[in-house]
Amino acid sequence: MVDGQSPEAQPESGITDIIVTAQRRTESIQNSSLSLAVVDAKQLATAGVTQPEGLSRLVPNLQVGSFAYARIYLRGVGDNTANGFAQSAVAFNVDGVHVARSTQYGGSFYDVARIEVLKGPQGTLYGRNASAGVINVITNAPTQKFEGYLSANVGNYNFYQLQGALNVPITDTLAGRVAFNVVERDGYLQDGYDDESQRSGRLRLLWEPSSAVSLGLKADVTHTGGKGQSGVVFPTPAGADPWMAASGDLVRQYQIATGSPRVPSDGFVDNTYVGVSAELNAKLGFADLTVVPAYRWQDFAFYASPAGNLNFREADKVYQTSLEVRLARNTSNYNIVLGGFYFREVTYADSRIDQGARAGALAGNSSIFTSYRAPTKALAVFADGRLSLTDRLRVLAGIRYTDEKRGLFGVTTTFSTIASVPTCPPTIALFDPAYRFCLQGRADNEVKNNAVTWRGGVEFDLAPRSMAYARVDRGFKSGGVFSGAAPGNDYAPEFLTSYVAGVRNRFLDNKLQVNLEGFYWDYQDYQFTFVNFDTRGVSALVTRNVGAARIYGGNVDVVWQPQRSDTFTFNVEYLNARFKSFTYTTSLASDPARECPSLGVVGSVNAPGRGPVNLYGFSCAGAALPRAPEWTLRGGWTHEFELSSGATFITDIDAQYSSSYKLDLTKVAFLTQSPYALLNAQLTYRSPDRQVTVTAWMRNITNRAVYNDARRYGSTNFAGGDIRPPRTFGASLKYSF
Template sequence: MRNVFKAAVPSTLAIVAALSAAPAFAQSAQPEAGAGSSGISEIVVTAEKRPSTEQKTPIAMTVISPEVLEKNSVSDLASIARIAPGVSFAAAGPATIISIRGVSSRDTSEIGDPAVSISIDGFNLQRALGLNTSMFDLERVEVLRGPQGTLLGRNATGGAINIISAKPKDEFAAYLGGEIGNYNTYNTKGMINVPVTDTLQVRAAFQTRDHNGYRNNAPSKDGDDDHSRAVRLHVLYTPTDRLSILATAEYAEQNGVGPVTNNIPLEYYTADNVPDGLLVGDIDLSAPSRGSGKTYAIAPGSFLKTRSWNYRTEINYDLGFANLTYQGGYRRLKVARRTLLGGAYGTTAQNLTFGQTEDLPSWNHELRLSSNGDGPLKWQFGGFFFQEKNDLNTQFQDYPDSDGIYGTPFVIQDYVYPDILSRAKALFGQVAYELTPGLTVEAGMRYSKDQKHRNGYKVTVPFSSYMTDRCDLTDTCVYTTTAQASSTKSSQPTYHAAINYQATPTNMVYAKFDTGYKAGGFTDIAEYKPEKVKSFEIGTKNRFLGNTLQVNLSAFYYDYTDQQVSQNVVLDDGTVGTIVRNAGKSRYKGAELDVLYQPTNVDRFNVYVGYVHARYVDFKASVSGQLARLATSQGRLDEDSNYVLDGFTPPQSPDWTFNLGYEHDFNVFGGKLTPGVQTHIETKSYFTFYNLELDEQKAYSRTDLTLSFSPDSAQWTVTAFVRNLEDRLILTSAQYPSATYGTYREQYAPPRTFGAGFTYNF
């Protein structure tokens, strides 16, 4: 814990300096209309696919209100991870990896599935690309912690993030806003809501985001930039009191250099520092000298372009005894990118490049019937269908004798997969019965069937032949064409059982058992099995002191079987590929304390403390070379040359996380001035399952300051912010060092940023 307290020192100083500062509350903390002098409001949620309130929903969850989203300029998933307790963010190139309670999936390939379900308005977003452009004009964001296998399905073994956009209303409303900041940040947003008739309402919204790269990558353009545009149109038609039809169209695009990797030249052990069991000339496995992480040279020419079109519909019909709901639609995502693979600048490997184009149409359909009424029995049943196709072409390329990655490349590997399919079907149901006033039992089941296939071919040249002999210069390269036809099917029932007791209108306890499932799949190297989890959780949700103190507690235990673990490996031809292994057993156990306190109308505190002890219990990884020597030195190499990783920590799983915040309203200048502070602290974690010093994220704190002012008329709001006050270098990726490229490869979260914004409400 020493590192935790050391990390907390600058945050504590920031809190003392700010004294009256405004946190990024994870839940609305505004008084209810007509309430007394103080009180924490309830937010209506749909975490269980029917309206309820957060405090009466027996799920460990965080609800982020529109006020908090606005105050913290939430515009992407990384922003959610910045303010939502128990959530962390990582990256694999441009792909987003979300972890909840230390559970994540690092397989971001075209076959991989996330471990955290992400949806917008009930529409499942399958791929880890293109997720960051829909976070605008939102009603709320629900973050559900723990497996949600019955109602949300196969890819919710870690939890779920439900993004709910703001819907049309029966009154005119509009706003325009903008934001400026360092790194030449210029963001805009706007919305107009028009009640066309008594039965027809329209809402249109847009967002643009522009900032230069956070890194100085000369001679390349600066990386980690953002240039995106998004627009959404809702049309709500309610011809009768029983029927409502919501049609939505959404378009988003993203451009720029895209995420960049710091390719740090490898260091090797010498006779003076080689550890016992390793050899002189082995790769140094200690943390590399990364400096500030803000300046490193890369070859010019990288780019990232995404385009997405989403058309979805929600239809609700009140049958009297029940409500019939359809949610679904069509989404098309196009991706084109070219990114460096990891060779250090100034070496013959500096232009080794990954090129990718994808065209992904997908369909979501869900139909469910939910009971109405206030009787003791509540139920819902439904069916779900998902299908995604993909036309994928990826290339491992080099641009020899060039200053950057432009011109005509030499293709070392060409993967052509015009026929990739992922299909999922499910039937589900859940019932709840109130045995006595306040005492309710629940039971649910989902049966899922999954199918995946990939057909095409690959054309390859031996990497070592190209790099050492430059066979391209003598026209002696030997090409090998290999047909690819892989497929897998899996199915699994998942279950839910719970007992909830609403002891008083403001005090509830619950205990529940859930199972979760993530479909199996394959890589170019081998197949992997489905991932399964059993979850046991108890919790309590409470309001005290006249509705001014909210205290929620939960404790959980996860029993994972065949947890899917992704890693990069060196293939026989010298290139780097991805393999997914199944860890035989993994165990997660932990507890959470989530507190909101509003002692007066103008003071609000929030405290979150989370503990997760995540460890592999039965996990062996086949190794050779230096990793085999390392395993031997640790007494962890078995007779089959497997590295026994029992007791190691899964990636992105810190033992302790803390969120601390405070805000205060000053009634000055004819309005409300609200300064605040929010601090996130976490203990060390790792980015690979080898738990090496070079992939360790040390304990750190990250503090955000905000300041907002609104006049009493509430027609406009001005805000100011500082994020990552400490200017901490925070890793989002650290891969096992690559002898192929001769580098350590790392990605980083944004450095300190600051700016100001203005919103005018019409």
């Protein structure tokens, strides 16, 4: 079955079942033992989600930050790398196609049927780089019905959004659907940063010549522009606006102490990406065949600053090819999937990072220049199944073997004072041979990874509407190469093993749903990216395997629908995430702001122009993982007032609470987000024929400043923070036909 065409279950009364396809079969979420959160089209519209960051407001313990690249963390597990070939520990898929570059995530959030967020390692059906989880975006597929919609949304910060879709039955066997999305918004920061400018379009065709064969074709294109993301001073200085100008004088005074370059006032994003894919489904009698070939291309450039002591300028060209083939057989007694996956990607990138002096490193304002080709090739085979031993007891099992190569070839890099490299242009000349000529130091390297990942579990029906389950899952994120000098610029895979037990229940004649789950995650070979010396003794964004962590907790998910017009939702999650070991090095001999005990001198490196520089170790064992609040709560109430005319008024109120959490991996005491609560509300009028809806909305009503992460200014007690949106409000009009 083509994604986006899943039928909705029709219970006799009460809560409507949510249908998912996360396990490559159609099932109710109440019959699935996956740790799964589902966000439907209505929730996306209510929350005003136009970028991945918006999912942070809807899924507990999902943290999404942005600085040119989306950085996704799930229960404290993610990726903090800031370069063009970073790998997210949360795999991102759109209509069954893996999207490797996080710079391409934002163009997917329109004309969406639902989003499935799988929590925990997915080592079988998704495998590669899904050590923390998976986000599946399922867009609306074509149907044999003439229909469509057009919506306009306006708000403060000169926000406007135009979105629409048209579904057309072309012949009795062929249907098409076209959708578009236009978003414009001024920046939340006073100098125009943190803005949004996006143009997206998507075409889907579905040919069904018989009940046994279907062929779907899809093409999408997105362009994002504007100034892009930047940061603000964290903590906010007394009397200052949290959304202050990133390039203004107030930010500048905190940068001067480290000789940092000023945040550019002329930052920009210029990103175009295109994707084409197909999905063939054929019933072969003995099994159902699915074939999904896809190709993606990206041309990306940006110039911005996180408002710390770094300015980034980069341009990437990315070419991605993938193919997945599956055979599935589903009966009343068993479900089985066999498949293979091929992935190839090549990234070409030039970049320059200007940074201020770092204590113990080179003096003066310095720059890191890189130019590289980064290829990746992965092959995998997998098998997954569920077998009914009795009419109430089922067992689950799955296994996947992955073989992968990642590398950096033809790459050069240098770190030096700008004045000492007169042959390098003062501003980056991207993809210019003359630019590469001035660089020094080879970084050629290739790593090979292979891994066996798996899952196993049991499901038991306690009653017709109650199911208990227990699972063990193992996933991994592959190793790779960072853009420092070879040898020694590679790192190993990281692995996560998850132990989960839970129960899903429906009570009170299908009016009350209560799902409970507990989990324990064993996290090994933690990949950590930070500025440090490479083997030449020069500064680079270094990635190392620095330790291990354990993460445990539980959640309660409640839906109560006492009557058709009222729906109450409540979710609470407890999380305890601590490092069992975490040791890293720095050239800073002492730093009273650091919480991690010092190990003293653990080595030295010859830095150009300075000679031997001591390296000091720090041990963060026992420290909390960043972006992992101990408590998160979310609740909501929806009420429908039906008028005598048949029209309806709908009120939606929701609130989110988070306890405090660390913002950075280097364990500096002040880099902590304090507890916060967010409140959102909207009122919708729906016409009697349900064709017209008018909505007034407000988000972050109390104008609470919340930060996704922060990057410290040298050794000062201030940082550049990635801040979430302030209070926003507006209205929308939608016409459906």
